[in-house]
Amino acid sequence: MNNQLSKVNCIQTTVDKKIKCNAGSGSKNITVILPAYNEEDSIGSIVLLTKLYSDNVIVVDDASSDRTAEIAKNAGAEVIVHQANRGRDIALDTGFKAAINLGADVIVTMSSNGHHNPADIPKLVDPIIKGHADIVNGSLYLNSPDKPTQIYHRVGQNILGKFTNKNLYKTKDSQTIFRAFSVSAINAAHLDSQSMTVDNWMLADAGKSNLRIKEVEIGAHRNFGDQVKDPIKYILGVLKTVLMDIENNKPLYLYSVPGFALATCGFYMGLRFLEATLLGIGSLHFWPLSLMVFLSIAGVYMTMRGILMHSFVEVTAQTESV
Numbered sequence: 001m002n003n004q005l006s007k008v009n010c011i012q013t014t015v016d017k018k019i020k021c022n023a024g025s026g027s028k029n030i031t032v033i034l035p036a037y038n039e040e041d042s043i044g045s046i047v048l049l050t051k052l053y054s055d056n057v058i059v060v061d062d063a064s065s066d067r068t069a070e071i072a073k074n075a076g077a078e079v080i081v082h083q084a085n086r087g088r089d090i091a092l093d094t095g096f097k098a099a100i101n102l103g104a105d106v107i108v109t110m111s112s113n114g115h116h117n118p119a120d121i122p123k124l125v126d127p128i129i130k131g132h133a134d135i136v137n138g139s140l141y142l143n144s145p146d147k148p149t150q151i152y153h154r155v156g157q158n159i160l161g162k163f164t165n166k167n168l169y170k171t172k173d174s175q176t177i178f179r180a181f182s183v184s185a186i187n188a189a190h191l192d193s194q195s196m197t198v199d200n201w202m203l204a205d206a207g208k209s210n211l212r213i214k215e216v217e218i219g220a221h222r223n224f225g226d227q228v229k230d231p232i233k234y235i236l237g238v239l240k241t242v243l244m245d246i247e248n249n250k251p252l253y254l255y256s257v258p259g260f261a262l263a264t265c266g267f268y269m270g271l272r273f274l275e276a277t278l279l280g281i282g283s284l285h286f287w288p289l290s291l292m293v294f295l296s297i298a299g300v301y302m303t304m305r306g307i308l309m310h311s312f313v314e315v316t317a318q319t320e321s322v
Contacts, residue, residue: 028105028106028125028129029055029056029102029103029104029105029106030053030054030055030056030104030105030106030107030108030121030125031054031055031056031057031058031099031102031104031106031107031108032050032053032054032056032057032058032107032108032109032110032118032121033058033060033092033095033096033098033099033107033108033109033110034046034047034050034057034058034059034060034072034077034095034110034111034112035060035062035088035091035092035095035109035112035177036059036060036061036062036064036068036072036091036112037061037062037063037064037068037085037088037091038064038065038066038068039064039068039112039113040064040066040067040068040071042112042113042114043059043068043071043072043075043112044071044072044074044075045075045114046112046113046114046118047059047072047075047076047077048075048076049118049119050110050118050121051075051076051077052118053118053119053121053122054108054121055104056078056099056102056104057076057077057078058077058078058079058080058095058098058099058102059072059073059077059078059079059080059112060080060082060091060092060094060095060098061079061080061081061082062082062085062086062087062088062090062091063081063082063083063084063085063086069081078098078102080094080095080098082094088177092109092177095109096181096186099183100183100186104183105182105183106125106128106129106180106181106182106183107180107181107182107183107186108121108124108125108178108179108180108181109177109178109179109181110177110178111177111178115178116138116177116178116218117218117219120138120178120216120218120219121180123216123218124136124138124178124179124180124216124218125180126216127214127216128180128181128182132212132214133182133212133213133214134181134182134184134185134211134212134213135179135180135181135182135185135211135212135213135214136179136180136213136214136215136216137176137178137179137213137214137215137216138176138178138179138180138215138216138217138218139176139215139216139217139218140176140217140218140219178218185211247309248313249313251305251306251309251310251313252306252307252310254306255302255303255305255306255309256302256303256305256306256307256310257306258302259298259299259300259301259302259303259304259305259306260299260303261299262295262296262298262299262302263295263296263298263299263300263302263303264299265295265299266292266293266294266295266296266297266298266299267296269288269291269292269295270292270296273288273289273292
């Protein structure tokens with residue numbers, strides 16, 4: 001068994017107030033992915049702490065303009081640098097692929113700015129190591145029903161519950177990045193960062209792949225400056241998840257319905273213009289004509305896109321059910 005797992009087991013048993021280290025969980029390669037953008041103030045300490053509970057730490061530097069990559073490398077992380085800023089989802093996708101190449105058995109995704117406590121990693125990976133789960137979600141609210149919940153969090157969860165795949169709503173904190181995945185879960189889910197946020201897409205697709213999702217309660221460390229930014233980021237993340245989920249599962253609602261409405265408006269304007277021109281009671285003007293053409297073309301395109309995507313979803317569903 002490797003040294004890192006020995007540390008994990010000793011720390012976990014210490015937390016449980018047991019002096020003797022548990023050496024019976026077997027050898028599992030635990031790799032942690034830290035997507036980072038301009039996190040030079042926190043990335044060094046986060047990497048050093050995370051190394052105590054893992055075999056590999058991968059920092060995906062999303063084109064930071066500071067010394068994030070340099071500090072992470074000096075702290076002992078495997079560093080991958082994006083030449084252009086591509087967002088957290090692409091950074092996670094890059095990290096997943098790199099972790100698999102490093103031979104990871106369990107992959108943990110975690111914030112690089114100190115929001116999450118690396119000491120919670122053993123608690124997060126334990127259900128996977130014991131074979132009880134394929135994906136483990138870290139939640140701040142799981143066993144603390146009386147813990148005060150921000151209103152934006154409740155609003156976001158209600159939105160997810162009504163409009164997205166129910167596998168997302170089954171988790172208490174579907175927007176957290178602190179998760180653990182077995183490598184078999186990642187292979188079964190087929191990474192597709194272009195269709196949905198990587199981590200939420202995997203949760204939404206878990207039911208289709210018969211993956212087992214569990215939750216454990218975690219702690220969090222929040223920086224003072226994040227109190228204002230977090231609600232905005234959270235709600236934007238919820239809305240993005242909703243739109244991506246609708247696009248993947250109900251494209252007719254996202255494209256064809258509004259597209260048909262736009263096309264109808266464009267065609268109606270065209271008929272009115274034609275009628276006015278033939279009767280000699282009006283003349284065509286550039287801007288109204290441009291608007292008519294735009295509505296007609298955009299409406300037809302969206303309608304056809306929705307129909308084609310719906311057909312693709314139906315074919316995919318039938319194929320998976322065979």
